[in-house]
Amino acid sequence: MCTTYSNLSNEVYLTAKEAIKLKREEEELSGLAGMYYNxxxxxxxxxxxxxxxxxxxxxxxxxxxxxxxxxxxxxxxxFIFLYRxxxxxxxxxxxxILPFQPFNFLQKVTFRGLSTVMxxxxxxxxxxxxxxxxxxxxxxxxxxxxxxxxAFAFIYILCTLSIKKIVNDIxxxxxxxxxxxxxxxxxxxxxxxxxxxxxxxxxxEMKEARKAxxxxxxL
Amino acid sequence: MTVSAISxxxxxxxxxxxxxxxxxxxxxxxxxYTRTVEKFERAKWRRDSTVASLATKQAxxxxxxxxxxx
Numbered sequence: 670m671c672t673t674y675s676n677l678s679n680e681v682y683l684t685a686k687e688a689i690k691l692k693r694e695e696e697e698l699s700g701l702a703g704m705y706y707n708x709x710x711x712x713x714x715x716x717x718x719x720x721x722x723x724x725x726x727x728x729x730x731x732x733x734x735x736x737x738x739x740x741x742x743x744x745x746x747x748f749i750f751l752y753r754x755x756x757x758x759x760x761x762x763x764x765x766i767l768p769f770q771p772f773n774f775l776q777k778v779t780f781r782g783l784s785t786v787m788x789x790x791x792x793x794x795x796x797x798x799x800x801x802x803x804x805x806x807x808x809x810x811x812x813x814x815x816x817x818x819x820a821f822a823f824i825y826i827l828c829t830l831s832i833k834k835i836v837n838d839i840x841x842x843x844x845x846x847x848x849x850x851x852x853x854x855x856x857x858x859x860x861x862x863x864x865x866x867x868x869x870x871x872x873x874e875m876k877e878a879r880k881a882x883x884x885x886x887x888l
Numbered sequence: 889m890t891v892s893a894i895s896x897x898x899x900x901x902x903x904x905x906x907x908x909x910x911x912x913x914x915x916x917x918x919x920x921y922t923r924t925v926e927k928f929e930r931a932k933w934r935r936d937s938t939v940a941s942l943a944t945k946q947a948x949x950x951x952x953x954x955x956x957x958x
Contacts, residue, residue: 711945712945712946715941719935719938719942723935725931726931728931729931729932730931732927733924733928736916736924744904747904748901748904751904755897755900764894765894828901832898832901832905836906837905837909840905840913841909845929
């Protein structure tokens with residue numbers, strides 16, 4: 670009887686101990702779950718904030734890019750007028766003689782505005798006349814082929830690529846870092862994305878295409 | 889003739905670009921542009937700080953655990 674009682678009390682004691690242990694484990698588990706749930710909520714909230722921040726950043730970036738694009742647009746118009754003025758002034762005139770014979774596709778630029786039915790001798794005479802020399806007396810050896818003739822357009826392109834760039838580097842105003850993409854940056858703004866989607870353009874596909882273009886150095 | 893023609897073209901392009909740059913500077917000195925740039929810088933800073941806190945939270949979840957215990 671005594672042993673049974675002690676056995677029973679022992680069993681009750683062990684069961685109670687186990688119940689306390691289980692209860693403690695359950696509390697720990699529920700605490701852990703709560704902690705992970707809190708963490709999940711916190712991270713989700715941060716992602717939500719990040720989305721808002723990104724959209725406001727894209728909007729601000731597009732606004733800065735728009736201002737820079739507009740500021741660059743007016744000088745471009747001025748350059749179109751300048752080209753027209755200079756082209757009318759220099760049309761049909763031989764501006765320079767190239768020291769090499771350009772490739773066929775380049776000749777379309779270098780020979781632009783000059784008579785295509787010109788012989789090398791005629792070109793030589795024209796060249797000497799442009800230098801202010803007597804073409805009838807002196808025979809220059811500068812010209813060996815008529816394709817060496819260089820009209821205004823090629824010089825204009827070379828000047829645009831060199832002088833314009835140098836002057837812009839010295840006196841120009843650069844966009845702040847991250848907003849210097851021009852039209853490409855403007856496309857990132859939520860408003861423009863909406864416009865693009867209204868035209869049936871998938872924004873994600875376009876982003877991927879632009880990324881690929883940047884990777885290839887096209888954009 | 890040729891040297892003068894080339895120099896004419898070069899000078900014309902240089903002056904036009906210079907005037908374009910001056911025009912741009914005039915535009916960029918305006919208050920509205922300064923405000924736009926400030927807004928952009930603020931948005932950039934906010935995005936960067938959110939990204940940083942998110943990265944910290946994802947890389948070190950124990951900090952959340954200890955915070956939860958406290």
